[in-house]
Amino acid sequence: MNNICIIPARMGSSRFPGKPLFKINGKELVKHVYDNCIKSTIFQKVVIATPDKEIIDFCNHINADSILTSNEHKRASDRCHEAILNLEKQRSFYNICTMVQGDEPMVKHNVIDKITYSLIKDKNILCANGYGQIREEELTNKNCIKVLKDKNSNAIYMSRSPIPWEPIVNKNVGKQICVIPFQTHFLKTYSNLEPTPLEINESIDMLRVIENGKDVKMVSVDGYFHPVDILGDVKVVENLIQNNSN
Template sequence: MKSIAVIPARMGSSRFPGKPLAKIHGVPMIGHCYFRTKMCEELIETYVATCDEEIYDYINSIGGKAIMTSHTHERATDRTAEAMLKIEKIMGQEVDIVVMVQGDEPMVTPGMISQSLKPFKDDPSINVVNLMSKMDTVAEFESPDEVKVVVDKKSDAIYFSREPIPSRKKGVEDVPMLKQVCIIPFKRDFLLSFNQLSETELEVIESVDMMRIIENGDKVHMVMTDVKSYSVDTEEERVLIEKKMIGDSLMSKYVDRDG
């Protein structure tokens, strides 16, 4: 399979404006995502997709690859699809898989990306994969910043929500507390078809675009990862992640290159 990674990023976050360039151990967050994603040997290309010149210029300054995309995209999948088509023109060939890696996951590892690609090799019927991980605390489970997921016995997603699902209201303490990790590989044509579909009611209610797939009768295959990864949506979370990344072994391989 010819697989590429696209990291969509924009400066206009409502809760944390400019967060892609917010520094963690002296490196902008988008830099951590780019360097760590690029380490995955199964990828033939890694690009940052952005509508902001500041991000584009930064990625070029570290010797990375970036693609300018439209300012009108409201969903990361739309930006990823536009970038994929532009990258294919540069490469002169179509890809098989595009891995969408959110630009606010600075602790992503190359192993997580490899893990997300494995199901495509095992089952040709799979069109999209999403990593998930266990949550350690009830506070994290109840946070609307974390997208929770419930899966069936085949590890396909049943539902995504920002609410704590499944319910703990009946006194069940040991419910499966699973969250979405935003490493999401799509088959090329499935991503293009997905972006042609209208937004669905539950997608809008939950603000989770994977719901569009479920509501249209398709499957999102979930893969468990034991790697602890955290998204950054606020300055407080940036500070927390900076502490968690102290001594990070991957960071030592690229932090000096960033200067």
């Protein structure tokens, strides 16, 4: 079985322009993510997918594989799909494609492996998503994607708003960790579907899956993870990384 890890990254983030190359504790954000991913033993390839020559040049500088993609994608999953198609043109084929968002510097390789293994162990799972601890102050933070899951650990809904009405008392509510493995054949299906109303409204990739009646298996992971969505997250993440390394 061949598996690939793809890190989508772009300089044109509306909330934090240029963040992939912004330094976190002296190291570029996207390199934190890349360094975590290459420690995994389950991927035959780790590649950064980006529409930006600046990031391509940085990848060349650190000897990281990269693929130049279109600047038209609204969803990171669609960027990964384009990267897969480009690789297949080169006769490189993969069973599982794990997307690790380029703004998740705290997610270590063991967490990425645990989430990906859910698809390796059960080929009937089309896609999965990391699911972690949420703090009370994050419930009203629109940058934090809240997840409500059912008794079978499949996502019921994801939102940037608090869900349900009093989510802090519901043990089935947590936050999305942006590690998303797809069976590659399903990633192709996903990307060929039309964007859905809730996906567009919430700007959340996985709602396209849910709105089309497919399951997103939520895989719970231990620990607390904080992505870099805005400039204000930098100091928070720097302190968390520093404390975790002590």
